[in-house]
Amino acid sequence: MRIQNNQNLQKKKNIITFYFENKKMEGLEGDTIASALIANGVFVFSYGRKTNRPRGYSCSTDFCDGSCQMTVDGIENVKTCSRRLEPEMKVFRKKVTHHEKL
Numbered sequence: 001m002r003i004q005n006n007q008n009l010q011k012k013k014n015i016i017t018f019y020f021e022n023k024k025m026e027g028l029e030g031d032t033i034a035s036a037l038i039a040n041g042v043f044v045f046s047y048g049r050k051t052n053r054p055r056g057y058s059c060s061t062d063f064c065d066g067s068c069q070m071t072v073d074g075i076e077n078v079k080t081c082s083r084r085l086e087p088e089m090k091v092f093r094k095k096v097t098h099h100e101k102l
């Protein structure tokens with residue numbers, strides 16, 4: 001999901017390859033991890049602790065309680081809305097819940 005045919009966005013950006021839960025994906029130079037995930041159709045970023053309901057990206061400004069937090073290159077609780085995408089990053093949702101076992 002990206003805006004197409006906008007004159008202000010015509011500048012070609014380099015493609016960055018990264019991995020989300022071991023699946024190879026591509027983002028663009030300048031993407032945050034979250035924007036690259038959304039562009040790849042990933043909308044569930046975490047699960048609520050009490051209810052286990054799927055949680056999406058929320059404030060996008062590094063301001064909320066961090067529903068966007070994921071494990072990035074082995075570092076837990078990285079706010080993906082504010083962290084720039086880098087080549088070969090390995091991104092995982094937080095620990096497996098019963099939802100992911102389905």
Ligand code: FES
Pocket residue numbers: 057058059060061062063064065066067068069079080081082
């Ligand atoms: S979406 Fe709010 S801190 Fe990332």
